[in-house]
Amino acid sequence: MLIGVPKEIKNHEYRVGMTPASVNELIQHGHQVIVETQAGAGIGFSDADYQAVGANISSSAAEVFAAAEMIVKVKEPQAVERAMLREDQLLFTYLHLAPDPEQTHDLIKSGAVCVAYETVTSPRGGLPLLAPMSEVAGRMAIQAGALALEKSKGGRGVLLGGVPGVGPAKVTVIGGGMVGRNAAQMAVGMGADVTILDRNIDVLRAIDAEYHGQLKTVYSTTSSIEQHVLEADLVIGGVLLPGAAAPKLITKDLVKGMKAGSAIVDVAIDQGGCAETSKATTHQDPIYIVDDVVHYCVANMPGGVARTSTMALNNATLPYIITLANKGYKQALLDDEHLRNGLNVMHGKLTCAEVGEALNIDTVEPLELLA
Known part of the structure; x- marks a missing residue:
């Protein structure tokens, strides 16, 4: 799979979806990674650091979104980023859709498959990516x-x-x-x-x-x-x-x-x-x-201590990124009900009941769409 890591563009957001160490793990599993130039510069990860582990460096977010099958971010996609999403593209990031109807409608319109860190669950009942x-x-x-x-x-x-x-x-x-x-x-x-x-x-x-x-x-x-x-x-x-x-x-x-x-x-x-x-x-x-x-x-409070936050977040997200890349999102979501709980939007449908209740939007069970 080709995984894309764009630079975060929210105000004073210096975190990055994947560190060079995480990129290296994906490449060791046989995947390709494209990273937007300067994506990790704010916390000391240079383009050279990413290139040293085998990543390709892109000159723009548009190139990353156009090429990648899966986009890995930290914060919810901003309007300009949402406009670049496409049908069946996988987005893996924090979304926080319940108070954000504009983002929700844009993601539904995009046709993308959007898995939210904050609603992935664990067998013990926790929220391991939050x-x-x-x-x-x-x-x-x-x-x-x-x-x-x-x-x-x-x-x-x-x-x-x-x-x-x-x-x-x-x-x-x-x-x-x-x-x-x-x-x-x-x-x-x-x-x-x-x-x-x-x-x-x-x-x-x-x-x-x-x-x-x-x-x-x-x-x-x-x-x-x-x-x-x-x-x-x-x-x-x-x-x-x-x-x-x-x-x-x-x-x-x-x-x-x-x-x-x-x-x-x-x-x-x-x-x-x-x-x-x-x-x-x-x-x-x-x-x-x-x-x-x-x-x-x-x-985005943790963005204030962006290096610590990025490394802590990558420790939690990396196993899921590898699973999604190795299996593809359909099989990965079918195999793991806890990862499936992270699915919020898929193919023009909202799949998170709590978001649907908050925004008065009809929802569809994830398994119906995955089947």
Whole structure:
């Protein structure tokens, strides 16, 4: 198979779909790889590095899309990229379609086969291709929140860990999944007063056992969210419904009642955000203020630490890329129900029920199309 790796074009996005090491693995399996020039330059992977392992370097994204049977990316294809997709071409990347009707309709129109990292599942029930970026985003959320609390950014002027004689900041983490746990780990390490909320009591038991009283666990209800958001200096939104739009757990009225200068870091923004006041921002212009509350809603947070993120993501995606290339997408998807769960769009049809529900679009069972 001929695999194409275009350069990412989203604002301040320096990650790359495949590292030279990953390309080398594909070539060792007998495949060809074409990489757009400078695709990895932002994180220290030169064209020469890719050529050294056998990749061909293309002068433009258009050449990559025109030649490749499978496109491997990191972020969702932008409008100019979607226009280059063709019938039966395989796209393997993050999509986050539920809050993005324009992208969804473009992908349906293209006739391409679109497998989304974020809805591939594992036999243990996890999301193995979302997990590494959730780890990064959760850890970055505390860094971003600490900066947002600085007075120069519009924040309260509060240090997360406090100092002797001055108490620490109160951090409320909504969601005890991969994002929430990693955010809590960083916040506890910095000495903050941390409360984490989740609706799964087994998750809360596991977190409580792990931290031995270093943080507080609270069952998530409308009332408990309201209480702990209003008390917080920093709120981390880490909720996730796989494939679906994020629930709006922080209402506009609740934001109005928050402390002046407090901050929300909405890590759920890729799926539309869990605060009614959230809107996607970029690394170039990451924050805005609503009702004296600082909002950080960067939709590609892990792109801020692009080298670490790329390598972590490749560790997870490479086995799937090899499988898709070795077997072809039809056989690979038929053989593996967990990879098949990643199929969102195929041959002009939407195949992800959660996206269909969010956007009011009819869906088709993947097996119907694959058969």
